[in-house]
Amino acid sequence: MQCLRAPGAGSLNASTLAPRFDPRTVQDRWQAVWEERRAFRAPDAPGGTTFSLVLPPPNVTGILTIGHMLGDTVMDIYARHARMEGRAVLWVPGLDHAGLATQVEVRRRLAKQGVRFENLPREAALAELEKWRADHAARIEAQTRAGGFSVDWSRFRYTMDPASVRATREVFVRLYDEGLIYRGERMVNWDPRLRTAISDLEVVHTEEDAELLYVRYPWADGAPGGIEVATVRPETIFGDVAIAVHPRDERYTSAIGREVRVPMTERTVPVVADAGIDPAFGAGALKVTPRHDFLDHEIFQRHPELSMPPEILDEGAHLTGPWVPAAFQGLDVPAARERSIDELDRTRLLVRREKYRHSVARSERSDAPVEPRISLQWFVRMRGLADRVVAAVAAGDIRIHPERWQLTFDRWMAGIQDWCISRQVLWGHPIPVYRCRACQHDNVAREPPVRCAACGSTALEAESAVLDTWFTSWLWPFAALGWPDRTEDLARYYPTHLLVTGRDIMFFWVARMMMAGYHFTGQRPFSDVYFTGMLRDERGRRMSKHLGNSPDPLDVIRDHGADAMRFGLVFSNPTDEDGPFGEATLENSRNFLTKLWNLVRFALPYAPPGTLPPAGPPVLARESPRENRWILSRYRRTVAEVTAALRAFEPSRAATILHTFVRHDLADRYVEIAKEALQGRRGEPVQRETRETLLFVLERTLRLLHPFVPHVTEELWHALPHDGELLAQASWPAEDEAPADPIVEVEMETVLEAVRWLRNLRAEERIAADALPAAWIRPAGAEISGVLAAERPTIERIARVRPLTLLEPGAPAPAPAGSRVVPFGECYIARPPANPAETESLEREREKLAGLLARARARLADDGFVRRAPPEVVREAETKAEELAERIRRIDEHLKSNASSPTP
Numbered sequence: 001m002q003c004l005r006a007p008g009a010g011s012l013n014a015s016t017l018a019p020r021f022d023p024r025t026v027q028d029r030w031q032a033v034w035e036e037r038r039a040f041r042a043p044d045a046p047g048g049t050t051f052s053l054v055l056p057p058p059n060v061t062g063i064l065t066i067g068h069m070l071g072d073t074v075m076d077i078y079a080r081h082a083r084m085e086g087r088a089v090l091w092v093p094g095l096d097h098a099g100l101a102t103q104v105e106v107r108r109r110l111a112k113q114g115v116r117f118e119n120l121p122r123e124a125a126l127a128e129l130e131k132w133r134a135d136h137a138a139r140i141e142a143q144t145r146a147g148g149f150s151v152d153w154s155r156f157r158y159t160m161d162p163a164s165v166r167a168t169r170e171v172f173v174r175l176y177d178e179g180l181i182y183r184g185e186r187m188v189n190w191d192p193r194l195r196t197a198i199s200d201l202e203v204v205h206t207e208e209d210a211e212l213l214y215v216r217y218p219w220a221d222g223a224p225g226g227i228e229v230a231t232v233r234p235e236t237i238f239g240d241v242a243i244a245v246h247p248r249d250e251r252y253t254s255a256i257g258r259e260v261r262v263p264m265t266e267r268t269v270p271v272v273a274d275a276g277i278d279p280a281f282g283a284g285a286l287k288v289t290p291r292h293d294f295l296d297h298e299i300f301q302r303h304p305e306l307s308m309p310p311e312i313l314d315e316g317a318h319l320t321g322p323w324v325p326a327a328f329q330g331l332d333v334p335a336a337r338e339r340s341i342d343e344l345d346r347t348r349l350l351v352r353r354e355k356y357r358h359s360v361a362r363s364e365r366s367d368a369p370v371e372p373r374i375s376l377q378w379f380v381r382m383r384g385l386a387d388r389v390v391a392a393v394a395a396g397d398i399r400i401h402p403e404r405w406q407l408t409f410d411r412w413m414a415g416i417q418d419w420c421i422s423r424q425v426l427w428g429h430p431i432p433v434y435r436c437r438a439c440q441h442d443n444v445a446r447e448p449p450v451r452c453a454a455c456g457s458t459a460l461e462a463e464s465a466v467l468d469t470w471f472t473s474w475l476w477p478f479a480a481l482g483w484p485d486r487t488e489d490l491a492r493y494y495p496t497h498l499l500v501t502g503r504d505i506m507f508f509w510v511a512r513m514m515m516a517g518y519h520f521t522g523q524r525p526f527s528d529v530y531f532t533g534m535l536r537d538e539r540g541r542r543m544s545k546h547l548g549n550s551p552d553p554l555d556v557i558r559d560h561g562a563d564a565m566r567f568g569l570v571f572s573n574p575t576d577e578d579g580p581f582g583e584a585t586l587e588n589s590r591n592f593l594t595k596l597w598n599l600v601r602f603a604l605p606y607a608p609p610g611t612l613p614p615a616g617p618p619v620l621a622r623e624s625p626r627e628n629r630w631i632l633s634r635y636r637r638t639v640a641e642v643t644a645a646l647r648a649f650e651p652s653r654a655a656t657i658l659h660t661f662v663r664h665d666l667a668d669r670y671v672e673i674a675k676e677a678l679q680g681r682r683g684e685p686v687q688r689e690t691r692e693t694l695l696f697v698l699e700r701t702l703r704l705l706h707p708f709v710p711h712v713t714e715e716l717w718h719a720l721p722h723d724g725e726l727l728a729q730a731s732w733p734a735e736d737e738a739p740a741d742p743i744v745e746v747e748m749e750t751v752l753e754a755v756r757w758l759r760n761l762r763a764e765e766r767i768a769a770d771a772l773p774a775a776w777i778r779p780a781g782a783e784i785s786g787v788l789a790a791e792r793p794t795i796e797r798i799a800r801v802r803p804l805t806l807l808e809p810g811a812p813a814p815a816p817a818g819s820r821v822v823p824f825g826e827c828y829i830a831r832p833p834a835n836p837a838e839t840e841s842l843e844r845e846r847e848k849l850a851g852l853l854a855r856a857r858a859r860l861a862d863d864g865f866v867r868r869a870p871p872e873v874v875r876e877a878e879t880k881a882e883e884l885a886e887r888i889r890r891i892d893e894h895l896k897s898n899a900s901s902p903t904p
Ligand SMILES: [Zn+2]
Pocket: 436, 437, 438, 439, 440, 441, 452, 453, 454, 455, 456, 457
């Protein structure tokens, strides 16, 4: 055994394990050691199998959230597990420049200093952006380090580093040459405040109050009446090209084909029939403004007889163009809306106004209402790229976990639209297009060209738009490994294995990475995708920056430790559920880790200096104690179940299995039973075997726990006899190392159940802690009787009863005694004689419980509570009420028996 000397820590042996678990000391120590030992550096020439993954590069906009920590923890569990399985692991960390999002943050920071971002010269603006990156990158890296995540920092990548620039340009040029990138006029989400196209992900829909206006469009031929149209946007009337009605709407059958006059103008437009109109909305007629509404644009495209009108809103959403009357020119949307309402009212075309609540699209970046806008942008044709991915996923080449998200995935892929990849911002990869001023030819090139390829002119102008930030991110699994160069990392570690991320970016990122992977490398980018749940706070609310209910991970780590955070995140987040996370979760984790700490401290005296590390479980003699067989078999089952849960991509289930094993089986039950043997009261051979069993199970259990809580396990492992330099480099326990003994498992369950029920009876009968009452069990069968008889001393010792008598079938029940019918028979415990003070205190307690029960029942009778509360809360309330009723019944029984028994 070789013991590692950690910096400043002295020799880490049994005698130096601190009495109390202090997470900060432990994590600082081991993070430094891992770093110094380059424990997570991926082998440059891996032998055997590999396991690789990329860390979803966080945006440089801010700091990491607790949601990031959930994803990072899941990835770390898999990375560490794979390392322990002996695979060569590469986990690439990185950072995303986050285009528009970063620019908005920098713009805001400058505005606070009275500087307008738009007024800065280009170079100065880029310098400000770079300054922002430098400030925030360090903080993000510090957070990742604090969590103990085993990334390979030597392979850190940034989405704007020179290699990423090359990869991005390469991809643009290839797709352009293949005819998969084009420039065209299409409708996009436009942020008029930031004056750029934005992605669907950056559009937030909020319910807002508005006014629905019923406007009359008079008949163009001067006939009385006209058509009523309901709209919330009267200022867009100037851009109307038609009125559309449903072809089977009888109110309008005769109107189809007639012309109406556009209010506030002298223009006339036709009434057209379109099956996309909802006859139930407003008056059943819709004004068609193809340049400024997605639905209107679709209707327009179904009617080739209509022609595209001129623009009525400029890039900043001010009214403009030949169709806008002079009085409205230059007005912004709110002012134009107000003026048009006045004008419609004055000309008696405003029929009525209604309060109306509807969904408004706003830009996440600037909060400005999004103006759909037809604009000249660059697009990627997605259909062909998507089809290949759909086929690959259907064939199982990439697996999605939890599986049910595959349906959502397929549905979205079926309706995929072309991707608008250009953005009118400064911060991003330039689009590698150089337009010829002489012949208008678009020169698309990897390196800026000197001359136009079409006419030879040198008058070339670089495209001013930049690329959407996802246009680099979608290349990440191979770009982060050095593509387009044929690097050694790419040859060894690509395709990667696992991608872990939130399902909110399933389409923006995950699906696109799949498309890029197959298209540019001919291979899947990863074999498995795992979507984490979304975190909620303890009141059940989704954690968000907006609500301010998402704690800073560094605060959580400072207050509770990285391991408690990690375990809490995974343990409380069942796969595919949006679990709660907060103080209670963290306390629970911290208690668990303290329990583990104390368990190892308990074991230390049984591992004096010179104790050999456990090479395997002890060889059991025929007369070995049942508890040793039991704990080894339970341990073996735990190895199998944890390994299977990880393989099935259920890290939370794996954590739960380990929690149950350590807390209940190992710490609460085994240690208590084994104490006597460990202290030598059952002879030397049993003592030795029990000691070896305890040390073996503990050492192996620390290995199983290591991927989840790496720091504390590394510390504890070094305190125990162990083989090797670092737990992080130890091997994952083999399932078949310990003997299975299912019969002993069942037998021990009976023994432990007997202890549990006798303890319950003690509590119910209010037996003093130092008393040793007599107890009886009437076993339900001969086999049970045999086991209980054999383990009688253990049961007596742990349940603190004496003597324990096993009753024959048909023997009379002892009295006076508290009793319970239990799965393995009947339990009795001798009741202490009644005393008046006790009766009084029981009566007081009964009164208190009755009050609580009445309240619990009233709550359950409240229909509103039952309907609105989450089902598990209702279930919990029901269980609580049942428990209260049972406790009252017990007290009643007790009081009755006190009344009939003689007082001493
Ligand atoms: Zn030219």
